[in-house]
Amino acid sequence: MTELTTPRRGRPRSADADLAILAATRAALAEHGWGGLTMGDVATRAGVAKTTLYRRWPSRNELVVDAVAVLFDDLEMIDLGSLRADIEAVVQQFADLLALPESQAALLALFAEATRDPALRQRVREAIIDPQKRLVHQGRAAAQARGELPPDADPEVAAQDVDIIFDTIAGAVEHRVLVLGACADPQWISRFTTLLLAPLTALHQD
Template structure:
């Protein structure tokens, strides 16, 4: 599991307890109030801290919400279930369970919508939510190679491009299924998706 501490401004040492309380309060406010009505003042009250404490850590609401959502996805882990297919199924189901949380749905959809008008916010989403989770692909590939399920990569640049593509395929499919189509990511769908991922279009006739 990867943990992420928001980058603060220079000054007094950060309080991990305050960070935890603030991020939890942000997610609570997202569920109860929605993006448009959420304010840093309300989050500060819920977290039991001064508003200045928030502004020392986050420049504004966008950055705060991204970090609050990122903390949820930091809990993702790649289970060792004995095979590449089983490992993929395990992490997909974990990912879908996180997306099913009201605070994850509200926060992720809100920051994605806002990021269409804000390049800095898009960059923060990439650095805080997307990039930290790519280790799951690298870990899964390395484990599968050690088992003899996958061949070694031909070079580091190719390996990086492949890992990025795999991540985009998995994350894109699960996010679309969960949040856009609003269809269940259950065991049956996950197994069919994993077969397609591993075997390509030749597996489509068996789905």
């Protein structure tokens, strides 16, 4: 759960102020990188007092993770009537998000720093990665309801499958867009979905 959704006692927080701070964080990160990012600069960009910023986010790590996590809030798995259509739609959303300059700068800086900081890596997993696995759960549930995939026979195996599917999608799209700097166009997404679905449909037929 991110700071945006964590209930707190005392004076109600302003959602507009939070979003302004998170946007300012991404802008500062894109301009200065992780090493040049300061809480004072973020506060100035967002038009808030530094004390206000620290009350919301006690550390730079927490602030940057939430600034990135909020970018993924609008991703959704819409039931379009088939597993193929559902996957292609969410992959397109993800690719479009990663193509944004602010997303690229923020994610690359965050992931690079997380490789050196185990605590930050854990927070990235809890605040960004694990919540997005809901998309896989939703897609599988819709496909199972339509009879495209069999029901889960073993919860432990099903959880492992969700992890693998998520890692496959996230890894492939991030590699193409962030590492290669290539476009995830509809043709690429269609071919990727075909390769992703092949083992799933084969297992269902067995």
